[in-house]
Each structure stands twice: as C-alpha cells, then as structure tokens.
Amino acid sequence: MPASPLAASSEAVTSRSTGDACARSSGDACPGALRLHRADDGALARIRIPGGVLTSHQAAALGQAAELFGDGELHLTSRGNAQLRGLAPECGAELAGLLDGAGLLPSTRHERVRNVVASPLSGLDGLGALDIRPWLTGLDRLLCGSESATALSGRFLFALDDGRGDVDALGADLTLRGDDDGALLRVGDGDAVLRVPSPEAPRAALLAAEAFIDAARDSGAWRIKDLPDSGAALPAEVGRRLRLAGVTVSDGHLPRPVEALPPAPGPVPGGAPEAAVSVGVPLGRLDLAQWRLLSSAGELRLTPWRGAVVTGIAPGRAEDLLTALSESGLITGPGSPWAGVGACIGQPGCAKSLADVRAEAGAAVGPAGRLPVYWSGCERRCGHPHGEWIDVVATPEGHRISHVRGDRAAEASTVLAGDPAALGAAVAAARGPRT
Incomplete structure (x- = not known):
C-alpha cells in the first residue's frame, strides 16, 4: 500500500490526539519529580536525568524511592529518564526530599526542562569526535542557572551527539554534534547547522533555546x-543572536541520520582503561533486584533506547557481571x-490504552535479528522509537500493523480483536528477518 505520513508523538502524558497542533492552551501538564501525574495504576513521577548519567549513590536513591513509595520497579523512558509508578499521591514531599538529597533535583524550578539525551558510549569506545561529558555538565549548569529556561515545556529536548550520529537521529529540538573542527548546532529538524567552537557549545544551545522561547511566546x-512555520526561520535568528553574543559562527549543512542505533548489548569494546557493558531492558522495566545489580557495579548511563551502560567496572569483572x-x-x-521489542505502559496503567500491549508484546516475541517492533495502546504512540520499525497500534477494531521508515508508514495489515494467535503471526511476518 502507499506510504502515508506518520503522526508525531512523544513520551508525554497528555490528552491531545496525535498530530494536533501542540499549544499550551491548558498549561504544561508533563509530569516531573515535583509534579506527579495521576495514572490508573497510581501517581507517576518522571525524573529527568541529563544524559542518563547516574552515580551509584543516585541510582541507590532511585531504587529506594521505588521500594518505599512506588510499585517496586524503575521504568525507563525513550529520553533516558526514569519513571516511578504506582505512587501514593501524598508521598510527594518525602519523594522530593529523597531525590534532593541524592542531587537529582538541582533546581526545583528547572527539573522538568532538563531533557537532555547524550551518546551513551561517548568516551568509552574510542569512537566519536570527542567526549561530550563537558558539554553535558555545562549545559545542565547553564539551564539550571537560566531564569528564561523555566519557560521551556516539559517536552523540549536537547541532544548531545559525540559525532557518531546516534542521538542526532532522535529528532531533538536542539542537537549539538561534535566533529573534528568544533561543534555543529542543529536547530529543529532541518539539515542546516551552525558551526561554533566546541567550548561555546553549551552556551550556544542555551541561547538557541532562549530564541525558541521568544519565538513561541505568541503561538504557545x-x-x-510546533512553531507556525515549523521552525524554518529559527536557525537564522539563532545565528544572529550567537554573533551578537560574541560566538564565532559559520553556516553548514549536515543531513540528520535516518536511524538511531542503540549500543550493542554486551561488552563495550576499546578505549577506556576500566571496563563497561551495555544491556537492554525488556519493555524498559527493571525490578529492584535487576536495578541493584546494575547500579552496584559502577556508574550508570541510561540510554534513549530503554537500556543502560554500566561504566567503571573493575578489570576482570565484566564477564561475571x-x-x-x-x-x-x-x-x-x-x-x-526481546531485542528490539518495546511497548508503552498500556492497560491497566493508562486509561487511554485500548489493550494490555505489554502482555501482548511478551506473547509475540520472536527470533532475534528481526526489525524492531513497538506496541502502542492508542494512537498517541507514547515513547515510540525513531528510524525503521514495525508499528503495532491498538484500535477499537483490533491492531493496526505498519512498517515505519523515518516519518512515513506503509500500512501492512489489520488484525481484528480477539485473535491473539493471528496477531502474533502477523507481527512476526511484518518484522521479518533483518536484511
């Protein structure tokens, strides 16, 4: 069948239908650590973790919060963040105190705008143009020190790519990408980039975010x-502001990568003196035993693919781990x-979901080496991947199965409700073997 545009969605929990203009007519309802969202399985807290980087102390605090206040699990998101679910609504003050004590709330007014994904293997495997950790700490410090940055929505996304093109493919609002001659700043989804000196990269990203805030003031x-011109005029305005701020800027062109590839599971090759390993997390859900096993070995880097990289492992211990x-x-x-299998929370956790898509995904797992598949309980497709995947969406009639490439989807089939065997077979056929 002919391809059709794929409506956009995000990990945000809202009531708007997919593809609608996203204006803040009703206020930013994105959950955070201090603003809990009421879901069908209890309250939900989303903890922003810039770059997904957690010290062992911070990871232990998150595990303690899940055990004391939540459902006893850590839920990873498509932005390298963590969610606590099943919370009692009255636990907010105690939860905030625990997170604050672990350094996970560096600013109460900025905690929902610290949406930053980063190349999870940067500085570990010898690939990439540079180690983006200085950018990560610099950008987070600047964001938390900016009064105007509090106007960013809870969905606005920064990406810090070390040059390998992994998180550059995730469709962030602002992307810093390293290369041998400095930093490339991508504003929006276009191929136009602004080249700035690497030490100025975090400041350039903040100035670009502030330019967006001004451009969005009237449109919401x-x-x-979501800007009226889809952001077409913003790169030129950002370049103008950077020059006024004394930043050396030149114009460039770099197509955005089509596919965002997660780190391969297993030992991380090359580079660092200490060992590192990468793991995937089925459906992004970790029980406390799994979380403690991960976080006891070293520093954690949660990935935008609902996985984790453990760094700083003692020599000789990686294989046992x-x-x-x-x-x-x-x-x-x-x-x-389970490689490549993902799903939203579905029933019973989400009132908008039309199916228990996590159970359906588990019943339909197939051989390894297939195209990724993502199961969504409704048309919003919360947390869906980027690049190429099989899109399974629950509808009132059954499940619609499409093959997505970039921003377009070709409909493959529709399986009527009430036939799980046919659904599993149809998904397996659509995923096919990787070529």
Whole structure:
C-alpha cells in the first residue's frame, strides 16, 4: 500500500490526539519529580536525568524511592529518564526530599526542562569526535542557572551527539554534534547547522533555546516543530543572536541520520582503561533486584533506547557481571528474543490504552535479528522509537500493523480483536528477518 505520513508523538502524558497542533492552551501538564501525574495504576513521577548519567549513590536513591513509595520497579523512558509508578499521591514531599538529597533535583524550578539525551558510549569506545561529558555538565549548569529556561515545556529536548550520529537521529529540538573542527548546532529538524567552537557549545544551545522561547511566546508552541512555520526561520535568528553574543559562527549543512542505533548489548569494546557493558531492558522495566545489580557495579548511563551502560567496572569483572545480568532477565547479547521489542505502559496503567500491549508484546516475541517492533495502546504512540520499525497500534477494531521508515508508514495489515494467535503471526511476518 502507499506510504502515508506518520503522526508525531512523544513520551508525554497528555490528552491531545496525535498530530494536533501542540499549544499550551491548558498549561504544561508533563509530569516531573515535583509534579506527579495521576495514572490508573497510581501517581507517576518522571525524573529527568541529563544524559542518563547516574552515580551509584543516585541510582541507590532511585531504587529506594521505588521500594518505599512506588510499585517496586524503575521504568525507563525513550529520553533516558526514569519513571516511578504506582505512587501514593501524598508521598510527594518525602519523594522530593529523597531525590534532593541524592542531587537529582538541582533546581526545583528547572527539573522538568532538563531533557537532555547524550551518546551513551561517548568516551568509552574510542569512537566519536570527542567526549561530550563537558558539554553535558555545562549545559545542565547553564539551564539550571537560566531564569528564561523555566519557560521551556516539559517536552523540549536537547541532544548531545559525540559525532557518531546516534542521538542526532532522535529528532531533538536542539542537537549539538561534535566533529573534528568544533561543534555543529542543529536547530529543529532541518539539515542546516551552525558551526561554533566546541567550548561555546553549551552556551550556544542555551541561547538557541532562549530564541525558541521568544519565538513561541505568541503561538504557545511546545517544541520547535510546533512553531507556525515549523521552525524554518529559527536557525537564522539563532545565528544572529550567537554573533551578537560574541560566538564565532559559520553556516553548514549536515543531513540528520535516518536511524538511531542503540549500543550493542554486551561488552563495550576499546578505549577506556576500566571496563563497561551495555544491556537492554525488556519493555524498559527493571525490578529492584535487576536495578541493584546494575547500579552496584559502577556508574550508570541510561540510554534513549530503554537500556543502560554500566561504566567503571573493575578489570576482570565484566564477564561475571554480564552473566549475572543475563540470568536476571536483561538483554546482554544479540540472541535475545526481546531485542528490539518495546511497548508503552498500556492497560491497566493508562486509561487511554485500548489493550494490555505489554502482555501482548511478551506473547509475540520472536527470533532475534528481526526489525524492531513497538506496541502502542492508542494512537498517541507514547515513547515510540525513531528510524525503521514495525508499528503495532491498538484500535477499537483490533491492531493496526505498519512498517515505519523515518516519518512515513506503509500500512501492512489489520488484525481484528480477539485473535491473539493471528496477531502474533502477523507481527512476526511484518518484522521479518533483518536484511
């Protein structure tokens, strides 16, 4: 069948229908650590973790919060953040105190705008043009020190790419990408980029965000793509402001990568003196035993693909750790049938969901090496991936299965409700073997 445009969605929990203009007519309802969202399975807190980087102390605090206040699990998001679910609504003050004590709330007024994804293997495997950790700490410091940045919505996304093109493919509002001659600043979804000196990259990103805030003042846009001109005029305005601020700027062109590839599960090759391992997390859900096993080994980097990279592992311990992580149910190699399988929270956690898509996804896992598949309980497709995948969406009639490439989807089939065997077979056929 002919391809059709795929409506946009995000990990945000809202009532708007997919594809509607996103204006802040009713206020920014995105959940945070201090603003809990009421879901069908209890209150939900979303903890922004810039770059997904957690010290062992911070990871332990998150595990304690899940155990004391939530459902006993950590839920990873498509932005490298963590969610706590099943919270009692009255736990807000105690939860905030626990997170603050661990350094996870550096600013109460900025905690929902700290949406920053970063190349999770940067500085570990010898690839990439530079280690983006200085950019990460610099940008977070500038965001938390900016009064105007509090006007950013809870969905506005920064991406810090070390040059390998992984998080550049995620469709962030502002992307800093390293290369051998400095930093490339991508404003919105276009191929035009602004080259700035690498030390100025965090300041350039903040100035670009402030330019967006001014451009969105009348329209109420949440993200750059929601501006009346879809952000077409913003790069020129950002360049003008950077020059006025004394930043050396030149214009460039770099197509955005089509596919965002997560780190391969297993040992991280090359580079760093200490070992690192990468794991996938089935459906992005970690019980406390899995979380403690991960976080006890070293620093964690949560990835935008609902996985984790453990760094700083003592020499000789990586293989034993991978064995233990595999035995706990995590994805530690290419042979796992769970590789590439994702789903939104679905029923019973979300009132808008039309199906228990997590149970359906588990019943339909197939051989490894297939196209990624993402199961959505409704048309919003919260947390869906980017690039190429099989899109399974629950509808009142059944499940619609489409093959998505970039921003277009070709409809493959519709399986009527009430036939799980046919649904599993149709999804397996659509995923096919990777070529």
